[in-house]
Amino acid sequence: MTWPLRGQYAIVGIGETALGKLPGRSTLSLHLEAIKAALDDCGLTIKDIDGLLTNQPIQDAMRSYAVVVATASGLAPDYATDLANGGATPVAMAQHAAMAIAAGLCNTVVCVHARNQATRSQLPERAEVRDGNEDFDEPYGFLGAVANHALMASRHMALYGTTSAQLGAIAVAARRHAMVTPNATSKKPLTIEDHQASRFIVEPLRLFDCSLVSDGGGAFIVTTAERARDLPLPPVYILGMGQHHPHSNLAQAREVATLGGAISSKTAYRLAGLGPNDMDFAQIYDCFTSNTLITLEDYGFCPKGEGGAWVQGGRIELGGELPVNTHGGLLSQAHVEGMLHVTEAVKQLRGLEPAERQVLGAEVGIVSGHGGVGALHASLILGRHAS
Amino acid sequence: MEDGGVEPYLKPVPKVEPEAAPYWQSLRDHAMKVQHCDSCGHWYFPPSTHCPACLSADVTWRPVSGRAVVWSSATMHRAYLPAYEGEIPYNLSLVELDEGPRVWTNVVEIPPDQVRIGLNVRVRYDDVTPGLTLARFIPAAGQ
Ligand SMILES: [Zn+2]
Numbered sequence: 001m002t003w004p005l006r007g008q009y010a011i012v013g014i015g016e017t018a019l020g021k022l023p024g025r026s027t028l029s030l031h032l033e034a035i036k037a038a039l040d041d042c043g044l045t046i047k048d049i050d051g052l053l054t055n056q057p058i059q060d061a062m063r064s065y066a067v068v069v070a071t072a073s074g075l076a077p078d079y080a081t082d083l084a085n086g087g088a089t090p091v092a093m094a095q096h097a098a099m100a101i102a103a104g105l106c107n108t109v110v111c112v113h114a115r116n117q118a119t120r121s122q123l124p125e126r127a128e129v130r131d132g133n134e135d136f137d138e139p140y141g142f143l144g145a146v147a148n149h150a151l152m153a154s155r156h157m158a159l160y161g162t163t164s165a166q167l168g169a170i171a172v173a174a175r176r177h178a179m180v181t182p183n184a185t186s187k188k189p190l191t192i193e194d195h196q197a198s199r200f201i202v203e204p205l206r207l208f209d210c211s212l213v214s215d216g217g218g219a220f221i222v223t224t225a226e227r228a229r230d231l232p233l234p235p236v237y238i239l240g241m242g243q244h245h246p247h248s249n250l251a252q253a254r255e256v257a258t259l260g261g262a263i264s265s266k267t268a269y270r271l272a273g274l275g276p277n278d279m280d281f282a283q284i285y286d287c288f289t290s291n292t293l294i295t296l297e298d299y300g301f302c303p304k305g306e307g308g309a310w311v312q313g314g315r316i317e318l319g320g321e322l323p324v325n326t327h328g329g330l331l332s333q334a335h336v337e338g339m340l341h342v343t344e345a346v347k348q349l350r351g352l353e354p355a356e357r358q359v360l361g362a363e364v365g366i367v368s369g370h371g372g373v374g375a376l377h378a379s380l381i382l383g384r385h386a387s
Numbered sequence: 388m389e390d391g392g393v394e395p396y397l398k399p400v401p402k403v404e405p406e407a408a409p410y411w412q413s414l415r416d417h418a419m420k421v422q423h424c425d426s427c428g429h430w431y432f433p434p435s436t437h438c439p440a441c442l443s444a445d446v447t448w449r450p451v452s453g454r455a456v457v458w459s460s461a462t463m464h465r466a467y468l469p470a471y472e473g474e475i476p477y478n479l480s481l482v483e484l485d486e487g488p489r490v491w492t493n494v495v496e497i498p499p500d501q502v503r504i505g506l507n508v509r510v511r512y513d514d515v516t517p518g519l520t521l522a523r524f525i526p527a528a529g530q
Pocket residue numbers: 424425426427428429438439440441442443
């Protein structure tokens with residue numbers, strides 16, 4: 001039986017702000033820039049919008065962030081909320097937007113996220129949201145997101161023999177893609193040798209296994225397929241989606257060499273009536289190279305444990321069998337917690353990118369979002385055609 | 388040094404929430420306890436008022452053996468705080484207690500690059516301040 005929502009809703013507009021180090025820019029101002037860019041992209045105005053989804057920025061937390069952003073945009077929405085799925089949030093936003101429209105609450109939803117983590121230009125006493133396990137890991141010197149992620153990488157290596165150089169192939173592919181992506185912030189050529197020569201941050205993860213720290217934002221607009229057909233750009237349809245959240249911390253994780261993506265992608269494939277072989281590209285959350293590797297396996301692109309060998313030899317680069325993170329991802333474009341994985345998937349499916357960065361004939365792609373330490377996962381299958 | 392020669396402790400210290408207080412006290416006592424669900428038999432960590440396996444509130448603090456196995460391990464090479472500048476590289480591990488729960492820790496007394504997943508370890512109590520004891524782990528005898 002076909003999923004009733006399949007192809008009924010579409011992403012019609014996307015916006016990306018300046019990326020990189022943007023001193024003096026508040027997170028709120030980046031949200032507004034992203035919303036304006038998404039509206040301008042598809043010829044809508046704020047008066048056409050009746051729903052808004054945000055992800056409360058952890059460096060500049062405010063209560064009821066969605067409504068703060070709505071009011072600042074001149075919007076009194078019929079549906080608005082903050083979603084808090086960490087880096088899985090932008091993918092989850094597309095899901096919630098479709099669900100809210102399907103439920104009859106609204107018709108056209110802006111999904112937006114921005115952060116100013118690079119410059120933290122807000123006042124230092126502003127609140128940061130806690131992770132919840134600081135009391136039990138920070139006293140032992142677990143500092144930075146990389147500490148717990150390194151434990152996940154170690155375990156994958158111990159169980160399956162994955163090597164650092166294999167992780168390097170993911171960093172190299174991301175950099176090659178960033179080099180042809182106009183707004184990417186890290187464009188200096190990177191080789192496997194450069195990756196292998198880079199210092200360890202938390203061994204086994206090296207500097208080039210780690211994502212960027214960025215200021216910037218992005219937004220996308222979801223509406224009905226019917227309305228989408230009246231807009232100037234090709235709509236990109238929501239074909240399938242899923243979530244799974246296996247744990248909130250590594251002490252309580254069942255396993256970390258397999259994560260929520262294994263179940264989340266299965267749901268998305270089932271709803272879409274598609275499988276991994278149907279995907280023309282994958283935008284896979286890449287806070288660390290090891291996370292991308294685990295997710296590629298979880299999504300069924302190769303058997304569990306074989307990802308290390310599978311990502312080598314250009315397979316995941318533009319022109320390869322499955323281009324991954326065609327914008328350079330969090331590793332080399334900018335880190336906006338997955339928002340730009342969604343906007344990039346839309347660009348690829350519109351098919352209007354310059355030849356050097358367009359996945360030729362892209363019809364269907366999958367986007368992953370990952371939050372916490374392998375804790376949250378959301379998947380989204382997007383397509384050029386509604387059916 | 389001020390205050391009678393006691394060096395200030397500049398590394399992160401836990402905020403001791405009421406539901407975790409018995410855990411930190413058990414480390415002060417050099418006799419680690421974690422929670423056991425008397426309803427379903429599940430041992431768990433981090434501390435919580437309700438069992439994460441069955442949601443029962445019928446839970447008690449019980450002593451553990453202090454024996455564990457390294458579940459995953461990594462080596463920190465970056466000093467995120469000045470207090471760690473003299474300590475890098477240092478080990479980061481999650482160890483699985485014989486009773487089942489995992490705890491974050493450092494495996495010490497061997498070089499960080501020799502800590503392997505599956506290594507048998509036992510607890511070593513480090514009194515790092517007058518009010519705080521950390522549970523670090525060392526290779527179990529006979530390794
Ligand atoms: Zn129980």
